[in-house]
Amino acid sequence: METASLTLTRRIKAEPEKVYAAWIDPAQLIRWFGPGQVRQDTVRAEIDLRPGGRYRISFDNDGGTYNEVGGVYREVVPNARLVFTWAWHSTPERESLVTVSLAPDGDGTLLTLIHAQFLDAETRDRHREGWLSVLDKLAGFLA
Numbered sequence: 001m002e003t004a005s006l007t008l009t010r011r012i013k014a015e016p017e018k019v020y021a022a023w024i025d026p027a028q029l030i031r032w033f034g035p036g037q038v039r040q041d042t043v044r045a046e047i048d049l050r051p052g053g054r055y056r057i058s059f060d061n062d063g064g065t066y067n068e069v070g071g072v073y074r075e076v077v078p079n080a081r082l083v084f085t086w087a088w089h090s091t092p093e094r095e096s097l098v099t100v101s102l103a104p105d106g107d108g109t110l111l112t113l114i115h116a117q118f119l120d121a122e123t124r125d126r127h128r129e130g131w132l133s134v135l136d137k138l139a140g141f142l143a
Helices: 016-024 026-032 121-142
Strands: 004-012 044-047 054-060 066-077 081-088 096-105 108-118
Touching: 004 121, 016 026, 016 081, 016 096, 016 108, 016 121, 026 044, 026 121, 066 096, 108 121
Parallel strands: none
Antiparallel strands: 004 108, 044 054, 054 066, 066 081, 081 096, 096 108
């Protein structure tokens, strides 16, 4: 049975080292992570960056609803690739897999995000909207 997945690419005007740091440094991640309706002052991040290490990100949306996502790093290649599981605290049984790949692209970085193993197309589509917003915020943070 094939599962739903999505692939997004984004050119970011920053070197791969800076883009990578924005993903792995909690102090940076909390400044840009989350979809558009996130109250940025509520974002919290804990990162144990190593294969088998865990991460947890939490935030409130504009309506005050608490959200928390976390998982385990499966692959960590500095300045090039992160692979991690992804599960919301409200639905831990719905674990999916995220791969973030970074490649030098002129004076910037080509970021490719693949989010795979969704339960269904509806869940994939909701995540697509969230990731598009997240990547917009990341590009703005690094501009």
